[in-house]
Amino acid sequence: MHKWLILLVLLLSPAFAQSVQVTAGSPFGINAGVRFPLVPFLLDGRVYGGANLFTGGPASLGGGADVLVSVPLTDLYAGAGLFYATGTTVSLVAQGSSSGGLGARGVVGTYLKVGLPLIGFFVEVHPMLFFGGSSTFGLGAAVGANIGF
Known part of the structure; x- marks a missing residue:
């Protein structure tokens, strides 16, 4: 059920x-x-999916959603969200459950x-909490490219 829900959200989100x-x-x-606006210039939503092919074992697949608040008059944003993984997730401090499960993450980015129209690059830090038999804290980071407004 979780996989179908993630797939449905990812397929419908590009329209918005x-x-x-x-x-x-x-x-x-x-x-x-x-990424889509919830409140223009202040609050954005983000829906994503991904694959971890770098663990040496079976690939981790998953998806998540974040709500992001822009800091006015700056390029900074912060937020929080939930994600679901079917395998090991990428983290600098601890790894998520290899059997899959739910996690929460903060976002500071x-x-x-770079001065390019409609193309932006960003850097984020993600404190993460993996839920399961014993909750584990992780710290992750990401670099990315954004195409659009």
């Missing part, structure tokens, strides 16, 4: 998206998603000034 994003880093290694 203001941009498409691709990132390398937590929680899945390679992530792709869409900034856009990098």
Whole structure:
């Protein structure tokens, strides 16, 4: 059921998206998603899915959603979200459950000034909490490209 729900959200989200994003880093290694406005210039939503092909074992697949608040007059943003993984996730401090499961993450990020129209690059840090038999804290990071507004 979780896989179908993630697939449905990812298929319907581009109709409302203001941009498409691709990132390398937590929680899945390679992530792709869409970002869409909830409140213009203040609050954005992001839906993403990804695959971790770098663990040496079976690939981790998953998806998640974040709500992001822009800091006015800056390129900074922060937020929080939930993700679901079917395998090991990417984290610098601890790894998520290899049997799959739910996790929560915070997001602190900034856009990098490159001066290209409709293309942006960003860097994010993700404190993560993996739920399961014993909750585990992780810390991840990502770099990405944003195409759109």
